[in-house]
Amino acid sequence: MFVETPTALWLFPAGVLALLLLQLWQARRRELLVGSLFIWRRVAEKERARPRRRLVLDRSFWLQVAALLALALAWANPVWQGLSAPGRRFVILVDNGPSARLRQASGAPLWDRVRSMASGFLEGLSAGDRVILCTAVPFSRHRPSNDGLSPQRAREDLGTISPGLTPIETTELWRYALEEARRWASDGHPVRTLVFSIRPAASGAADHPSAAWVAVPSGGVLGNVALTAFGASPPFEPGPNELLVQVRNFGAESVSGRVTCEADGGPAVPPREVTLAPGDVAGVVFAPGPFAHPLRLAWVSDAGPDALPEDDRIAVVPKPTGPPRIRWHGSAPHLQDLYRLALGAQELSLEARETADLDVFVECLPAAPVADSNAVLLLAPPAEYFPFEVLPGVLERPVARLGENDPLTRGLSESAAGLDWPIAKARTIRQVGDLRVLAQDRQGNVLAARFLLKDDPANRLRKPSGERVERVGHVWAFVPGEGLGWAAERKFDSPGLATVLLRLVREACGADRPFRLRSAEELEGQLGRPLPLAWVPGFDEREDAGQGVLDARASQLPAAAADTVPASLATLAPAAVPERHPLGRLFVLLAIALLLFEVRAGKGPDPTV
Numbered sequence: 001m002f003v004e005t006p007t008a009l010w011l012f013p014a015g016v017l018a019l020l021l022l023q024l025w026q027a028r029r030r031e032l033l034v035g036s037l038f039i040w041r042r043v044a045e046k047e048r049a050r051p052r053r054r055l056v057l058d059r060s061f062w063l064q065v066a067a068l069l070a071l072a073l074a075w076a077n078p079v080w081q082g083l084s085a086p087g088r089r090f091v092i093l094v095d096n097g098p099s100a101r102l103r104q105a106s107g108a109p110l111w112d113r114v115r116s117m118a119s120g121f122l123e124g125l126s127a128g129d130r131v132i133l134c135t136a137v138p139f140s141r142h143r144p145s146n147d148g149l150s151p152q153r154a155r156e157d158l159g160t161i162s163p164g165l166t167p168i169e170t171t172e173l174w175r176y177a178l179e180e181a182r183r184w185a186s187d188g189h190p191v192r193t194l195v196f197s198i199r200p201a202a203s204g205a206a207d208h209p210s211a212a213w214v215a216v217p218s219g220g221v222l223g224n225v226a227l228t229a230f231g232a233s234p235p236f237e238p239g240p241n242e243l244l245v246q247v248r249n250f251g252a253e254s255v256s257g258r259v260t261c262e263a264d265g266g267p268a269v270p271p272r273e274v275t276l277a278p279g280d281v282a283g284v285v286f287a288p289g290p291f292a293h294p295l296r297l298a299w300v301s302d303a304g305p306d307a308l309p310e311d312d313r314i315a316v317v318p319k320p321t322g323p324p325r326i327r328w329h330g331s332a333p334h335l336q337d338l339y340r341l342a343l344g345a346q347e348l349s350l351e352a353r354e355t356a357d358l359d360v361f362v363e364c365l366p367a368a369p370v371a372d373s374n375a376v377l378l379l380a381p382p383a384e385y386f387p388f389e390v391l392p393g394v395l396e397r398p399v400a401r402l403g404e405n406d407p408l409t410r411g412l413s414e415s416a417a418g419l420d421w422p423i424a425k426a427r428t429i430r431q432v433g434d435l436r437v438l439a440q441d442r443q444g445n446v447l448a449a450r451f452l453l454k455d456d457p458a459n460r461l462r463k464p465s466g467e468r469v470e471r472v473g474h475v476w477a478f479v480p481g482e483g484l485g486w487a488a489e490r491k492f493d494s495p496g497l498a499t500v501l502l503r504l505v506r507e508a509c510g511a512d513r514p515f516r517l518r519s520a521e522e523l524e525g526q527l528g529r530p531l532p533l534a535w536v537p538g539f540d541e542r543e544d545a546g547q548g549v550l551d552a553r554a555s556q557l558p559a560a561a562a563d564t565v566p567a568s569l570a571t572l573a574p575a576a577v578p579e580r581h582p583l584g585r586l587f588v589l590l591a592i593a594l595l596l597f598e599v600r601a602g603k604g605p606d607p608t609v
Helices: 006-036 040-049 059-075 110-123 151-158 170-187 332-343 497-509 520-527 584-600
Strands: 078-083 089-094 130-135 140-142 191-197 211-215 225-233 242-249 255-263 272-276 281-286 295-301 313-316 325-331 355-361 435-440 446-452 475-478 578-582
Touching: 006 059, 059 584, 089 110, 089 170, 110 151, 110 191, 130 151, 130 170, 170 191, 170 211, 225 255, 225 295, 242 255, 242 272, 272 281
Parallel strands: 089 130, 089 191, 191 211
Antiparallel strands: 078 578, 130 140, 225 242, 242 281, 255 272, 255 295, 295 313, 325 355, 435 446, 446 475
């Protein structure tokens, strides 16, 4: 037995000294009482018969000393350390990120292989072992207490996990798993860590003595072609409209197929035949006529379904409920410069220089035309996709690029060098509303909004250098409920990308309007489960309002990875480890019992009587 707070034992000698002083004071009172009763002669006779004692240490005193000692020991936190029963502790983290959605040649998702391998390892554990089961999307752990789960309970929880949408770097995933193991091992019990993932191991994972990254073999993954973006020009004008669709081959082999455009109740639109080399990006243009009917865009491969059938379809409806999710890859300084141009702000001391992967929803069609306005929709695919190229022979369209004399990009050439806008030839927006809310949650928070800047001569901007520039209208779309996903640090502390977007929208909404940026990571954490692939914020799930595009894809995953758990971890011998048993409450009960006994029966006879 040992005590965790030995300084508390100093209370015992101080308490004993106080008891001795109390005994002396009681003896003096007793003498005064005897003298006041005029029995000094009888007392004198007794005093002559025995030696005089001013300090009487009777049974009551010793009971009080014992109770004081018990209280001092209880305050010192005594602990009895024994040996626990044999058992092992494991932190199991399964990578259920977006790459786990990829499908094999059999049509089964790769997540089935990850779950099967982790379940097989759990099945081999003994009943006395304990497991903390963690997931990558969202960052959460399945454990009712610090004791962890039994292997059987962990297998049951594993069956309820599905792939999520939030992208996460392997290095961050590895750090998260090691941190969970470190917290659980704070009591001295050794903990082993295993990460089951379809992706290659994170840097440094091979050198850790008590943790391992188990790269699950993919067994062959199909290629993937996706519709990565689309837009309309002009979306607000009645009459003929053109729909631009972007398609990319994420696979390692050439693919041929067609992009179809079906109008519910409208005229038939001929499909566009497309042949894509590995990594190719192409665009096709449809002219479906006035947007009076819902449109359904789809990629149909000649080789059949690919690794991700979910991103091969997009639904377009003539109301602001069906924005497709696309990707915008750019650096934070570009967005900051754009923010300054949008609001006319002065130089901002923003230090963020990370590369941001921003998920946005873009509204393609409004509920009704806006009077007296011409507008152009901004398409924002990843930077390596610039410019938006139309297949030869389909339709030649001019492409707006920075540095050209184009109304939409004028004023951006000096602030966002090298950033090209893949849009059709633009028209200046004459007069539009400031903000249009597309979706709200039940608490009134804005989930999706369209921000349009006015082209008003009275509202001209100035560059940071002081030069006056012409304000040009832009159509912005924000989806704080779903979209702010990033790959570098998972979040941008203020000042950063989230601050820039939040300030931009709040300027449009006004200070009295509620608006809260919420990422997919936060929502998945609140729900406790991954968001479905086709999830659209604020819309009825029964509506075919649009298909999401995954944040991460993998065309070539490790097919010959180590498909077994390292022997050093799988054959970890059960070891008896120290187990602590606090005894503080026991000593408190002992002190109470001694005091009760002293009150009821501990008083001895008065030696002076």
